Amino acid sequence: MNSKNQEGSKLYLFSIVIVAVIGGLLFGYDTAVINGAEKGLQAFFMQGDFNYTNFMHGITCSSALIGCVIGSAISGLLASRLGRKRSLFVAGLCFFFSAAGSFYPEFLFFSKGEASVGLLVAFNLYRVLGGIGVGMASALCPMYIAEVAPSNLRGTLVSWNQFAIIFGQLVVYFVSFVIVGNHVIPAIERMADGMNMVTNAAEAQWSIEEGWRLMFVSECVPAGLFALLILLVPETPRYLAMNGKDDKALKVLSRINGAQRAAEILAEIKSTTMEKKEKLFTYGYMVVFIGIMLSVFQQVVGINAVLYYSTTIFASMGMENPMVNTVIMGVVNILFTLIAIFTVEKVGRKPLLITGSLGMAVGAFGVALCSIFPTLPPILNVISIIFYSACFMFSWGPICWVLISEIFPNTIRGAAVAIAVAFQWVFNFIVSSTFVPMYNLELGPMGANFGHLLAYGLYGVMCVVAAIFVWRLVPETKGKTLEEMNELWRKRS
Numbered sequence: 001m002n003s004k005n006q007e008g009s010k011l012y013l014f015s016i017v018i019v020a021v022i023g024g025l026l027f028g029y030d031t032a033v034i035n036g037a038e039k040g041l042q043a044f045f046m047q048g049d050f051n052y053t054n055f056m057h058g059i060t061c062s063s064a065l066i067g068c069v070i071g072s073a074i075s076g077l078l079a080s081r082l083g084r085k086r087s088l089f090v091a092g093l094c095f096f097f098s099a100a101g102s103f104y105p106e107f108l109f110f111s112k113g114e115a116s117v118g119l120l121v122a123f124n125l126y127r128v129l130g131g132i133g134v135g136m137a138s139a140l141c142p143m144y145i146a147e148v149a150p151s152n153l154r155g156t157l158v159s160w161n162q163f164a165i166i167f168g169q170l171v172v173y174f175v176s177f178v179i180v181g182n183h184v185i186p187a188i189e190r191m192a193d194g195m196n197m198v199t200n201a202a203e204a205q206w207s208i209e210e211g212w213r214l215m216f217v218s219e220c221v222p223a224g225l226f227a228l229l230i231l232l233v234p235e236t237p238r239y240l241a242m243n244g245k246d247d248k249a250l251k252v253l254s255r256i257n258g259a260q261r262a263a264e265i266l267a268e269i270k271s272t273t274m275e276k277k278e279k280l281f282t283y284g285y286m287v288v289f290i291g292i293m294l295s296v297f298q299q300v301v302g303i304n305a306v307l308y309y310s311t312t313i314f315a316s317m318g319m320e321n322p323m324v325n326t327v328i329m330g331v332v333n334i335l336f337t338l339i340a341i342f343t344v345e346k347v348g349r350k351p352l353l354i355t356g357s358l359g360m361a362v363g364a365f366g367v368a369l370c371s372i373f374p375t376l377p378p379i380l381n382v383i384s385i386i387f388y389s390a391c392f393m394f395s396w397g398p399i400c401w402v403l404i405s406e407i408f409p410n411t412i413r414g415a416a417v418a419i420a421v422a423f424q425w426v427f428n429f430i431v432s433s434t435f436v437p438m439y440n441l442e443l444g445p446m447g448a449n450f451g452h453l454l455a456y457g458l459y460g461v462m463c464v465v466a467a468i469f470v471w472r473l474v475p476e477t478k479g480k481t482l483e484e485m486n487e488l489w490r491k492r493s
Contacts, residue, residue, distance in 0.1 A: 013148065013256045016233040017157050020144045021164040022226040023088055023137040026095050028168025029219055030130050031068075032307060034061050035326065036176025040212035043186035043198045047208070048115030054196065054436075056120070062433050063124040067131020068138070068425035075139035076418025083243075084144045085235045091136040092227030096220055098130030103217035113209060130219075139421040142405035143413065147236035150257055151481040155344040155402050162398030163337045168222075169307060170330035172215070177327060179214045183207050241269045242411075268481065279412075287489045290473055291404055291416055295424035297466040298400040301360055302459030303392045304428055305435035306385060313439075314382065329386050336393040348478040349399050350470055356395020357467035363388025364460035371453035396466070406477050409486040 034041075038061050045052040045060075071091070078087040105123040106112045142158050149157045186204040188196050201208065240249035246266065253262035306313065306329075314322035340352060366384030370376050408416040438458075441451035475488060 009255055013150075013153075013157075016148060017145055017160065019226075019229045019233050020088070020141050021161050022222060022229065023091060023141040024161040024164030025168035025171070026092075026219070026222055026226055027134050027137050027141070028165035028170075029172045029222060030064065030095060030098070030134050030168075031304075032169035032172045033176070033215055033219060034064070035307075036173065036180070037212035037215040039186045039188065040204075040207040042188055042196075043201065043204065043208045044212065045115045045120055046188075046196060046198060048117070048120075050117050052115075052120075052196075058433060058436060060120065060124055060127075062429060064127045064131035064134065065425060065429040065432060067128035067133075068135035068428065069131075069422055070128070071132035071135020071137075072139050072421035072425050073135070073418060074132075075136045075421065076414040076416075078136065079140060079143065079239075079414045079418075083235050083239050084140055084147065085230060085233060087136060088140050088144065088230045089227060091133045091140065092223060092230055094129050094133030094136070095223035096227060098126050098133060099216055099219035099223055101126030101129065103213045103220075133223075135421070135425055138401075138424070139417050142401045143417055144236055146402075146405035147238040148234075148252070148256060151479060152345065154406060155349065155478065156341055158402045158405050159337070159341045159344050159398040162393075162401055163334070163341060166330070166333045166337050166393060166397065170327070170334055172218075173327050173330045175218050176215050177324075179211060179218070180207065183211060237266070238269055241266060246270070265481075286473075286492055287408060288416055288419065290475075291407060291420035292423045293469060294400050294403055294474070295420045296427050297462070297469060298396045299424055299427035299431050300459075300462045301357070301392065301396060301466055302364070302431055302435070302455070302462065303360075303389065303396070304432050305439075305455070305459075306389055313385065325382060329389055332386055332390050333393045336390040337398060339394040340398040343394075344399065344402065345478065348476050349403055350474060350476050352395050353399050353470045353474070354467045356391045356399075357463045357470065359391030360388050360395075361460045361463035361467075363391060364456045364463060367456040368453050368460060371449040371456070374449055403474065403477065406480075407475070407485060409489060411486075 038057070041060065042052070042057050045057075071094070075087065078090065082090070101107065102123060104112070105119055105126055106114075109122065110116065110119045141161050145158050145161060146154055183206045184200060184204040185207055186201065187199045189199045198204070198208070234252045235248070237249040237252045240246070240252070249269070250262055250266050253265050256262075257265060314325040344352060363384045363386075366387070367381060370378075370381040370384065404417060404420050435455060439451045439455045441454060443450040477485070480488070
């Protein structure tokens with residue numbers, strides 16, 4: 001037997017992981033595309049024959065998150081029934097048809113360019129469809145990578161999925177910036193009677209009619225590529241072994257790990273999947289609780305309030321070109337995500353989470369401090385936001401997904417991951433939908449600054465609580481095989 005069969009092929013492993021992380025890129029792309037499109041979209045629906053309120057606009061900007069809850073909730077069932085690979089293909093189709101439908105929501109039933117309540121409903125349904133794809137990909141991509149990766153590379157490779165999410169957000173920030181070009185972005189002004197008005201509608205007409213559409217349809221390119229490429233990767237060996245396809249599982253394991261190690265891994269998998277019908281709480285309540293709380297804390301630290309509304313936030317801080325600041329933040333996020341990728345297997349999961357939580361708290365409290373003392377230079381506000389975001393990117397961003405993909409025993413992983421990720425999207429929706437009214441809350445002598453203090457003061461406190469949670473309850477999983485997690489939780493239960 002040649003040395004390649006003995007050692008396995010890292011090229012083969014990396015090639016299938018790259019395909020899987022395109023799902024992460026689409027996750028980032030789909031959730032962040034609204035950042036550049038929302039002003040044109042708002043101005044478009046304000047031209048309709050109905051009162052397009054701020055509440056309606058908030059729901060429209062967040063409607064994809066409803067789909068994310070649905071997609072993550074059904075991901076476990078689909079992963080168990082269809083397999084990881086075919087479920088990811090379904091997610092790719094959701095991304096593609098959502099992007100096309102968001103570009104042209106008038107398809108079949110409405111006249112193009114005529115805003116109406118019916119068209120608003122149709123647009124939101126297409127966004128929900130994309131959210132279903134995001135929810136499925138958010139659970140299935142880390143699961144797929146974790147189930148094909150050797151234990152010594154698992155943390156690094158799952159972290160690449162977070163890199164792809166952030167890279168997808170950066171790509172869509174840049175694409176939106178290019179699409180806007182020299183065109184004028186609509187300016188929405190709140191009038192004394194509580195109504196909104198587009199104050200530069202004539203100059204911004206192209207952005208209102210076409211700009212936001214092009215931002216959404218640009219997602220069709222990576223979505224179509226992902227749906228095609230996912231057909232070329234293998235099913236995960238753990239899913240194959242759990243469904244009695246040992247020969248196929250051994251073949252995949254051999255190509256990744258080498259023949260000798262593949263046989264050992266298959267034996268370990270079979271020893272933990274004999275009781276295929278194990279119930280969710282077979283290993284106690286704590287493992288499920290920790291998985292859920294990891295998801296909850298990833299959201300209540302407030303990061304998506306920044307990722308979804310950064311352009312609006314930077315504009316409120318007095319920045320002349322907030323889109324440029326958003327792109328700069330995206331570049332910084334990419335660089336700090338690399339820290340996690342190159343240190344997660346050396347430093348471990350817990351140290352990165354705790355350090356990142358405390359760093360985020362410093363950034364959030366920095367924004368709150370600027371709200372208390374408005375005479376401080378505006379650039380300090382911007383630096384605090386970017387530092388807060390950067391600390392998330394080497395901690396809760398990638399490491400939460402790593403832990404969720406690896407802490408659950410094989411026999412409950414599909415259901416447990418689905419529950420944990422569903423909680424993540426529920427709290428994502430809560431944070432995203434409450435941020436704007438909380439951030440804009442005016443009270444007492446502080447006026448608008450009171451809302452800024454309230455929002456980032458609250459997020460800072462949550463960051464500190466998250467650090468304590470990780471320190472006290474979360475196990476370190478560095479270097480452990482997925483099969484060893486069964487024994488760890490049996491001892492704890």
